[in-house]
Amino acid sequence: MKKLGVIGVGKMGLSHLAIANQTVGIEVAAICDTSKPLLRFLEKNTKFRAFSDYKKMIDDVQLDGIMVNVPNTFHFEIAKYCLEKGISVFVEKPFTLTYKESQELVELAKAKNLKGQVGYVNRFNPIFQRVKKLLDEKVLGEIASYSNRMVGGVVIAESSKGWRNDYSKGGGCLFDYGPHCFDLSTYFFGTDVRIVSSVLKKVFSTMVDDIVSATLLHDDKIVGYNYINWSDNSVRKASNTIEIFGSKGKIIANKQELSIYMNEADEGNNLQKGWNQLYITDENTDVNYYLRGEDFSRQLEEFSQLLNGTISESRSSLYSASITDKMLEETFNLSGGVR
């Protein structure tokens, strides 16, 4: 049983805490937050030891792993401190705010032989995992291109206030929504990637982008187009849709469903010529504990396996997350500013 500390138990942190507390192989030993009423509440009503200073938590409690669920600007500082103290980390996405910092943490974890994972939860979605498997098995032949869309309704009215309208606080569609979308690009098509061109556009925000458009090139042969829009009020919740074109067919997928067009039948994979349809209900979605979807439960099951040594690397590793940060930075730099 590995002992876990959770830093940041606000909205998303509280869900992570509940899930971690029900994950096999992990025991939540301590929590840390800056909100005094929340801490008092949890200290009184749960079995977790509560701290308002993470350094004190690390000094006082013997921990094998720490979840870092704090605002993005503090990811680097806190994750670095944990790694320096010899503790493996799970960091919410994005890994850090710069590629340089992310690289530093990747090197630090390697030098200290510690484990790390970043909260790219899409990698644990059963449909996206199915897509990954199909791509790895070359079911679509040689991949030529893809388009990767993420849309949602976060900033749907004129606003000049709040962290979302401030790059220095991790705001903007590129840095808030973007990580999930760009991470899917590396999950499916690999980390040998560069940004060829990008445009950042504002709709309602005044200081940051609301729409991101970027062209990516993987291995100098797969061209990708990422379109991200957080100002689309027509969608009920954030959704990712990816369309992948290869020499043997095409895939269109989101978190719930997968359409595959095959130029010829593939009997080994039970795919007929023409359109094939798969749904989330066709996949195994069993989890030991469910709160916000099986993806969230499974990403923590994986962190438990990492801590317990049953796997050596997460499918959402510090390295792949650092490449996502690299792409975000390139997208920002190539854009020439918000239009």
Next chain:
Amino acid sequence: MDKIIFGDNQFFGVNHMSEQTSIKQSQKFKSADDIFKTLEYVNDIGIKSFMFTTHDQLEPVLERIKNDSRFNDFKLIPCMPYAHKYGNAMVELGIFEAINKFTPGNKLMAGLKGVGSLITSDPVPIMELLVDSEMKLLKGMNVEAIFLQNIVTDLLIGLGLTNVLYEFSRYTEKKYGVKAGFFTMNHVKLHNILVNDLGMVNPMICSDINKIGFRMNPTQKDVEAVLDKHDSYNIAMSILASGAINPAEAVKYVGSLKGVDSVLFGASSPAHILQTKELLEDAMSRQNS
């Protein structure tokens, strides 16, 4: 509790399998009138229980039901809280103002009660205030039971705050004279907590129960084993697994489980509602014989 209960997911574009289906559904039910007409039909064909999340959009619908004598024997089963309502309010107003906004009666007194419990870190008074706030919508109506949403039930399970489940149940009986029920995505864990840890007698549990085992956690087999004990009142939902199973097969599976006491289902068109109702009546009556 009736064996057949009509649900509300279709009114708010909730479909777990397809975003396109969600879009189509939300186009179909644009106004309170559209929703009311469907409930009129449901009532006409003899489905007398409606289970719903306490959405603001339902307020005018409930008002019409209240003032329509044809609905005198129509039973309402609210599920609370409608989490987005609180989420948005907390972000916009802050936690104290949000509690004030949703507490009924004397604003100052209610506010103090809530703030006091925050200071003493006791979740129970806050829970009671929020239940009262949600129940305002249903004053003077025929409420049969009060259910807790799965996001809340399961969060409380996850954090180990299970005494709140017990207190919720106690409160609905004391204040409103009706039983509490619990939605969950963790049927086996919840059953163990309610029956074995908290010693509740025949608690009501509503969870996904379907032929393909979709969202039956931790596994379909484990859920079936607990259903087989039949020491809880079990309501099956998502019996069609958002359309992955055809209605006849779906109903046959649910009817084969002796531990399933009621079925919660939703559908958009009158034809689908009638078809599912007739299939269910047939299967559930055979289950008894």
